[in-house]
Amino acid sequence: MFNKIRRGNPVPESAGPVDAGETMARDYHKYIYRKVMFIVGCIIAAILVFAFAATYGSSNISIMDVYATIWNHFFNQDALDPYMDWAIFTVRLPRICAGLIAGMSLGVAGAAMQSMMKNPLADPYTTGISSGASFGATLAIGLGITVGGAGDAGLVLTAFIFSLIPAAVIILVSSLKHTSAATMILAGIAIMYLFNAATTIIKLGLSDSSLSAVFNWTVGDLSGTTWADCRVMLIFTIVGTVILWALSKKLNILITGDKNAKALGLDAHKLRIVLLILISLMAASIVCFTGIIGFVGLVAPHIVRIFLGSDNRYLIPASAMFGAVLLMVADLISRWVIAPTFLPVGVITAFIGCPMFMYLLIKSKNSVW
Amino acid sequence: MPLSINTKKLEDGTKMDPNAPIVDIIKLDFGYSPEVPVLKDINVTLDKPEFVCIMGPNGVGKSTLIHCMNRILKFTNGTIMIGGNDTKGMKLKELSSYMGYVPASSEDSFPLTVVDTIMVGLQNDFKFGTNDDDLKRVYETLRMMKIEHLAMRNFNELSAGQHQKVMLARGLVRTPKIVLLDEPTSNLDIKHQIDVTKTLSMLPKLKGMLVIMISHDINITAKFADRIIMLSGGGIYADGTPSEVLTKENIRTVYGVDADVIDVNGRPHIILNDCFEDAYIPTDLGPLED
Numbered sequence: 001m002f003n004k005i006r007r008g009n010p011v012p013e014s015a016g017p018v019d020a021g022e023t024m025a026r027d028y029h030k031y032i033y034r035k036v037m038f039i040v041g042c043i044i045a046a047i048l049v050f051a052f053a054a055t056y057g058s059s060n061i062s063i064m065d066v067y068a069t070i071w072n073h074f075f076n077q078d079a080l081d082p083y084m085d086w087a088i089f090t091v092r093l094p095r096i097c098a099g100l101i102a103g104m105s106l107g108v109a110g111a112a113m114q115s116m117m118k119n120p121l122a123d124p125y126t127t128g129i130s131s132g133a134s135f136g137a138t139l140a141i142g143l144g145i146t147v148g149g150a151g152d153a154g155l156v157l158t159a160f161i162f163s164l165i166p167a168a169v170i171i172l173v174s175s176l177k178h179t180s181a182a183t184m185i186l187a188g189i190a191i192m193y194l195f196n197a198a199t200t201i202i203k204l205g206l207s208d209s210s211l212s213a214v215f216n217w218t219v220g221d222l223s224g225t226t227w228a229d230c231r232v233m234l235i236f237t238i239v240g241t242v243i244l245w246a247l248s249k250k251l252n253i254l255i256t257g258d259k260n261a262k263a264l265g266l267d268a269h270k271l272r273i274v275l276l277i278l279i280s281l282m283a284a285s286i287v288c289f290t291g292i293i294g295f296v297g298l299v300a301p302h303i304v305r306i307f308l309g310s311d312n313r314y315l316i317p318a319s320a321m322f323g324a325v326l327l328m329v330a331d332l333i334s335r336w337v338i339a340p341t342f343l344p345v346g347v348i349t350a351f352i353g354c355p356m357f358m359y360l361l362i363k364s365k366n367s368v369w
Numbered sequence: 370m371p372l373s374i375n376t377k378k379l380e381d382g383t384k385m386d387p388n389a390p391i392v393d394i395i396k397l398d399f400g401y402s403p404e405v406p407v408l409k410d411i412n413v414t415l416d417k418p419e420f421v422c423i424m425g426p427n428g429v430g431k432s433t434l435i436h437c438m439n440r441i442l443k444f445t446n447g448t449i450m451i452g453g454n455d456t457k458g459m460k461l462k463e464l465s466s467y468m469g470y471v472p473a474s475s476e477d478s479f480p481l482t483v484v485d486t487i488m489v490g491l492q493n494d495f496k497f498g499t500n501d502d503d504l505k506r507v508y509e510t511l512r513m514m515k516i517e518h519l520a521m522r523n524f525n526e527l528s529a530g531q532h533q534k535v536m537l538a539r540g541l542v543r544t545p546k547i548v549l550l551d552e553p554t555s556n557l558d559i560k561h562q563i564d565v566t567k568t569l570s571m572l573p574k575l576k577g578m579l580v581i582m583i584s585h586d587i588n589i590t591a592k593f594a595d596r597i598i599m600l601s602g603g604g605i606y607a608d609g610t611p612s613e614v615l616t617k618e619n620i621r622t623v624y625g626v627d628a629d630v631i632d633v634n635g636r637p638h639i640i641l642n643d644c645f646e647d648a649y650i651p652t653d654l655g656p657l658e659d
Contacts, residue, residue: 031482257472257475265462267461309485369478
């Protein structure tokens with residue numbers, strides 16, 4: 001019956017209207033069930049990748065020792081080997097957690113950004129977050145101008161604050177004149193060019209060592225993240241994800257068009273501003289710790305769309321989990337490919353994300369747009 | 370499940386006053402810029418559930434009038450009352466609970482299934498999940514539009530005519546007290562134009578809804594409308610039953626079209642002859658390319 005309805009054949013006479021209605025309900029529930037299963041699958045994959053990533057590293061610790069150390073760390077401090085504890089709890093796990101959290105955050109922010117802008121090219125950086133953050137980081141590294149003191153904390157805070165400036169400008173511009181989603185994106189891109197130009201000017205006067213530090217920052221990298229960093233990222237990610245998820249039905253209204261949204265009692269412009277603030281905070285909280293990790297925010301939601309469609313109620317959690325898996329796998333590969341040293345994770349996300357995305361775009365029967 | 374009118378009391382407690390007109394437009398002016406007024410001094414009272422068609426030439430302000438009613442556009446001069454309540458004082462959400470809307474065209478967007486698209490029209494955005502009552506409602510509306518076989522298809526895969534039917538279902542799924550339709554049948558074939566218009570014309574009697582539709586098809590409108598409002602030059606040129614409004618003189622003045630009007634079963638039937646303008650084919654377009 002399910003297939004018959006999907007293929008557009010008429011409902012058999014004998015079935016009657018009530019049966020056909022129940023069939024539709026059953027089909028719909030099946031369809032929802034498949035979406036839930038996809039999300040559960042992503043969660044399981046995330047757990048497995050996490051568990052495997054914990055056992056992989058340059059220090060030779062056997063799998064058994066890794067889990068024994070994790071167990072002892074929490075439950076049996078006396079039996080703890082200090083070296084292993086350091087290697088796992090100070091070096092490996094914060095980095096893996098950072099991948100998990102950043103992937104979730106970028107996936108969710110990307111999904112919400114695309115839906116709110118009604119644009120498949122939108123990603124968390126469309127609002128100029130990355131260019132603002134780069135400018136802040138260049139200021140801090142190159143010229144030593146920081147907000148909130150010197151050192152890493154100052155760098156992070158400076159990047160964070162500058163990454164929010166473009167979003168603030170977009171909100172200001174669009175509030176002065178009620179603008180469409182496309183205008184918001186254009187404003188974001190214009191500001192991006194401005195910040196990039198300003199960054200270039202600073203770079204012209206920098207020494208080689210400062211330039212290389214700036215470069216390292218802009219390619220995106222999870223190494224060196226600490227538990228404290230993870231805590232901050234986690235707070236922004238959880239709060240942002242929960243709110244965006246709660247707004248997912250409104251996002252569904254938004255993708256049917258601004259006029260229709262208004263006719264359904266939803267002020268698209270106001271909602272967009274709220275969403276823009278949320279997404280910017282989420283992405284900025286990630287980018288200021290990890291640098292610019294491209295592609296996850298753009299591609300993770302689209303890959304999910306291919307499988308699940310664009311219902312934001314399921315798209316948002318699925319993008320979170322898929323983004324997490326994608327970034328953790330990318331990080332694992334970046335540690336493995338030229339071990340004992342590593343490639344920046346941003347490079348790997350593009351290298352595995354791009355072919356995967358292309359393959360699915362070509363193969364898939366479902367359109368993402 | 371029979372569709373019933375949504376009379377749920379809203380948080381603010383605004384209710385439609387049964388003795389007040391359903392829609393009362395008083396001295397409405399609107400212009401996209403102050404120099405170019407579109408609508409001037411519009412006064413319309415719609416006091417009972419009827420099938421009302423708005424007609425008029427392109428650019429005369431038909432859609433603008435509808436958009437003023439559901440506040441997609443902000444107007445400054447004039448008042449629009451709904452069941453005795455000034456729409457300006459109502460929250461958008463509240464206003465929308467009385468007014469369904471079917472836009473003229475669909476926008477390119479991310480694909481939802483037809484069921485999910487119509488579910489959006491239920492606007493119960495505080496409930497996360499989907500219950501069977503909602504699904505039943507969606508199904509019944511799909512049946513009304515005769516597109517139940519499209520239920521699980523993606524909106525993007527459908528034809529322009531099917532899009533219109535899905536949008537109709539989305540606007541009607543809540544059975545709102547008032548429904549505003551912006552050329553809802555422009556992409557449909559002749560059978561479905563008649564079918565959908567007939568369905569819409571029955572809603573006032575069977576469900577007590579006020580159906581306001583913009584239409585260009587003069588004969589289908591003449592056949593089904595209870596009342597026609599004809600706009601011209603930013604104002605109301607004629608307002609009344611099809612026989613009163615669709616006269617040879619009115620069609621000549623408003624559209625600049627020469628037509629003969631005959632009577633078919635008590636309703637006017639219009640035979641369009643010619644427009645009073647000569648065709649212009651530019652001579653410097655050049656010859657056909659090989």
